[in-house]
Amino acid sequence: MAHIPPPPDFASIEAAAPKTAEQRSRVLALIGNIVFSWSNNESLFIYVLSILLATDEVSAAIVFTTLNTTRARLDLIQRLAKVKIRDPDVAAELDKLIARFNKASRVRNEFNHCLYTVGETGEITHTQTMKLQEVRGHLRWGEMKPMDEMRLKQISKAIADLTKLNRDIWSFLPRLQAACGAKAPARRNGTAGKTDE
Template sequence: MAQLPPSPDFETMEANAPRTAEQRTAILSLIGSLVFSWSNNESLFIYVLNILLDSDEISAAIVFTTLNTTRARLDLIDRLAKVKIHDEEVAAELQKLVKRFNKASRMRNEFNHCLYMLGPEGDITHTQTLKLMEVRGQLKWGDIKPVDEHRLRQMKKSIEDLRALNRDIWAFLPRLHKACHSRLQPVPSAPQNSPSGESR
């Protein structure tokens, strides 16, 4: 027979929740900053496609959004780079930028695709990943990790890394443009409403 977990004691949790509101707000703020910075960095790859495809911005955006996974978008960029970029240093720099983005993606995915576990006080205590893992030949669902100070420091580091990556991608675009000998107009500086990694 199917075994269900015990239902939470919602009344007790709601009664105690005001005492842990600050903890939840701090964690949710970090999650929001992580998703915000990650999404804006992913969007910058539209401009990378714009250059590699030697197209206009809307055409690059159509290609970008038609591919419905981040992995597919980065795979396309990798393949185009191999035939479009003739400067080895620029090609290597693009690979490093993608690698940095993928590293930050692991942290973003942890908090964007998980089940959040609450303690009796209503505080966020653990996350459980929404994926299957094989352990000694047995399938196990959901790796459980504590949301402790160490984990919060990791989140803050990922957010800082994404903000630095945002600036580095913007600085890289003109070099990529030049390396591809594109017919496009020079890539402008980041406009005020551009996908920046900075919080407003």
């Protein structure tokens, strides 16, 4: 028989929740910011793909979105880079940018795919990962981590890293064009993929 935990005392939590609204707002703002920053950085790889394929933004976006995972999109970019980029320094720089994005992705994924635990007064106290872990030969569901000050600083650091990465990708695009001998990809506006702090 499956063990189902008792339901929370929703009425009690809702009555106490106004006292912890500031903590929840801070946590949710950080999570929203990391999702926003990550998504805008991922979208910049459409321009990388546009240069590598020597095509326009819309065509590159069609190819990009037809692949349904970030990993598949970045794999395609890295494979194309091997045959399109003539300058080894530019190729190495692209690999480093992708590695930085992947590092930030791990933090984003952790908060995008987890179960959040709410305390008796409505504060967000823990996350539980949605991954299975094997411990001493037994499968266990989801590592629990506290949503403490150190954890919030980890999210803030990931956001700062994504903001810096965004600027670095923008400055990399002209060097990529030169290394591929491609024309600048046509853009509909000047704000796509831009991350603001």
